[in-house]
Amino acid sequence: MRLKLTLSYLGCAYAGWQIQADTPGTGTVQGELERALGSIAGHPVRVHGAGRTDSGVHAEGQVAHADVPDKPVDWRRALNAKLPRDIRVLSAEPVSGDFHARFDAVGKLYAYTLFSGSCPVSPRLEPFVWTTPPLDLASMAAAAGVLTGRHDFASFRNTGTPGSDTVREIWSIRHEAGLAGSFRCPENWPVSTWFFHGNGFLKQMVRNLMGVMVWAGLGRVAPDDVAACLAAKDRQAVPSPTAPARGLTLMRVEYPG
Amino acid sequence: MRLKLTLSYLGCAYAGWQIQADTPGTGTVQGELERALGSIAGHPVRVHGAGRTDSGVHAEGQVAHADVPDKPVDWRRALNAKLPRDIRVLSAEPVSGDFHARFDAVGKLYAYTLFSGSCPVSPRLEPFVWTTPPLDLASMAAAAGVLTGRHDFASFRNTGTPGSDTVREIWSIRHEAGLAGSFRCPENWPVSTWFFHGNGFLKQMVRNLMGVMVWAGLGRVAPDDVAACLAAKDRQAVPSPTAPARGLTLMRVEYPG
Numbered sequence: 001m002r003l004k005l006t007l008s009y010l011g012c013a014y015a016g017w018q019i020q021a022d023t024p025g026t027g028t029v030q031g032e033l034e035r036a037l038g039s040i041a042g043h044p045v046r047v048h049g050a051g052r053t054d055s056g057v058h059a060e061g062q063v064a065h066a067d068v069p070d071k072p073v074d075w076r077r078a079l080n081a082k083l084p085r086d087i088r089v090l091s092a093e094p095v096s097g098d099f100h101a102r103f104d105a106v107g108k109l110y111a112y113t114l115f116s117g118s119c120p121v122s123p124r125l126e127p128f129v130w131t132t133p134p135l136d137l138a139s140m141a142a143a144a145g146v147l148t149g150r151h152d153f154a155s156f157r158n159t160g161t162p163g164s165d166t167v168r169e170i171w172s173i174r175h176e177a178g179l180a181g182s183f184r185c186p187e188n189w190p191v192s193t194w195f196f197h198g199n200g201f202l203k204q205m206v207r208n209l210m211g212v213m214v215w216a217g218l219g220r221v222a223p224d225d226v227a228a229c230l231a232a233k234d235r236q237a238v239p240s241p242t243a244p245a246r247g248l249t250l251m252r253v254e255y256p257g
Numbered sequence: 258m259r260l261k262l263t264l265s266y267l268g269c270a271y272a273g274w275q276i277q278a279d280t281p282g283t284g285t286v287q288g289e290l291e292r293a294l295g296s297i298a299g300h301p302v303r304v305h306g307a308g309r310t311d312s313g314v315h316a317e318g319q320v321a322h323a324d325v326p327d328k329p330v331d332w333r334r335a336l337n338a339k340l341p342r343d344i345r346v347l348s349a350e351p352v353s354g355d356f357h358a359r360f361d362a363v364g365k366l367y368a369y370t371l372f373s374g375s376c377p378v379s380p381r382l383e384p385f386v387w388t389t390p391p392l393d394l395a396s397m398a399a400a401a402g403v404l405t406g407r408h409d410f411a412s413f414r415n416t417g418t419p420g421s422d423t424v425r426e427i428w429s430i431r432h433e434a435g436l437a438g439s440f441r442c443p444e445n446w447p448v449s450t451w452f453f454h455g456n457g458f459l460k461q462m463v464r465n466l467m468g469v470m471v472w473a474g475l476g477r478v479a480p481d482d483v484a485a486c487l488a489a490k491d492r493q494a495v496p497s498p499t500a501p502a503r504g505l506t507l508m509r510v511e512y513p514g
Contacts, residue, residue: 008378008379008380009380010380010381085380085383085384086380086383086384087380088378088379088380088383090378121265121345121347122265122345122438122439122440123265123266123267123342123343123344123345124267124438124439124440126342126343126345127342127343181379181381182379182381182442182443182446183379183381183440183441183442184440184441184442185439185440185441186439189439
């Protein structure tokens with residue numbers, strides 16, 4: 001039986017989604033899931049995720065699939081009992097045997113949260129935000145406008161990644177006050193979230209886009225510079241840094257229908 | 258110069274407040290503070306906390322004092338730059354040289370947060386709640402009524418603690434929907450917080466009080482049993498467990514004036 005798992009996790013304690021060859025079974029979200037599934041199934045179970053989140057990146061709606069034995073088990077409850085408390089299975093549904101979490105995905109929604117003001121005062125906020133000076137929102141929106149659409153994003157993937165297809169389509173880049181997800185912080189805190197919705201994202205692409213948008217908000221690059229960055233198709237041509245992993249959350253993976 | 262520090266921290270990663278003789282400087286909140294203060298002062302600095310929170314217990318308003326050199330330093334900013342991100346200095350004010358964080362404290366406010374329903378779905382909530390079945394609020398309030406006031410709380414401190422003065426006064430035990438502190442979760446989540454306000458609390462006392470109140474909410478002890486527990490002055494006479502550390506937050510320490 002194939003299971004479609006929808007997952008929420010905190011990235012802080014993990015070396016990212018993908019299992020590490022040298023330390024299988026520990027330190028990654030995939031490894032923790034495979035260990036929990038294997039102990040219920042009674043044999044090793046491979047997990048396929050929709051995408052590989054980096055170390056420190058959180059998820060509110062990561063999707064994965066796995067083939068498990070036909071047992072009268074409440075998989076969601078059984079997995080949550082075995083998983084560390086910073087990984088939660090939101091749903092575990094039986095799906096068709098040809099469902100593939102990665103290859104069938106047609107869209108993804110990421111959220112990036114900024115604290116744009118003086119030093120944040122709550123440690124509860126720290127694992128979820130990038131702290132920046134105050135930012136000019138209109139310049140950030142102008143940069144977002146340049147980045148939205150179908151482009152070759154070679155300049156915004158991390159250096160050294162193989163793969164030649166670097167064209168992706170971003171449907172929207174949207175700004176909202178507050179945190180991503182279910183929690184709310186006080187309205188007078190300078191916290192806001194940028195939502196990136198598109199058909200797919202290259203490795204570290206959202207963090208690199210957020211980096212150039214924050215540089216725009218600081219007046220260090222103009223919207224025209226952002227267009228030049230895109231046109232260069234070269235990460236070295238982009239003057240802004242990769243935004244820290246901790247501000248990023250994978251909100252949702254979308255499938256046809 | 259004596260500094261009064263007001264601190265917020267997440268307890269998850271620490272072996273509690275108090276420095277451990279075998280591993281000074283790491284693994285405790287006091288140790289992290291002493292390391293940060295020492296590196297700014299240029300010599301070892303001792304920190305005195307208002308109380309010793311257990312491993313896993315959080316603080317929104319712990320208070321400590323320390324003697325530091327008279328330097329033109331913004332101590333709050335400098336400390337936050339050196340401390341791990343799960344410990345934040347909310348304020349650092351010069352105080353009179355005879356101020357003592359522990360001996361001068363006249364009141365404390367603790368909060369204990371419960372998730373009383375089916376398995377929580379957000380890993381962001383997990384480090385801050387005790388998950389229980391649905392609870393009868395009227396029975397809990399009745400138990401809280403028995404516990405409020407000036408009592409010998411010997412039955413509600415952890416076993417093996419020395420010290421003979423076990424009389425404390427609880428001014429109020431109050432119930433509110435939602436989380437403790439600045440963050441809000443969705444109103445339809447079964448999350449609520451009990452606030453314990455009193456002149457002082459024995460080691461693990463709030464967690465032991467919460468334990469017996471939850472047992473009352475589950476119908477496992479009656480309010481009369483709670484009175485008998487108090488009267489026994491013996492931890493072994495209390496049938497309920499110590500509530501987990503993770504639900505507890507030290508909200509505030511109070512001083513005269």
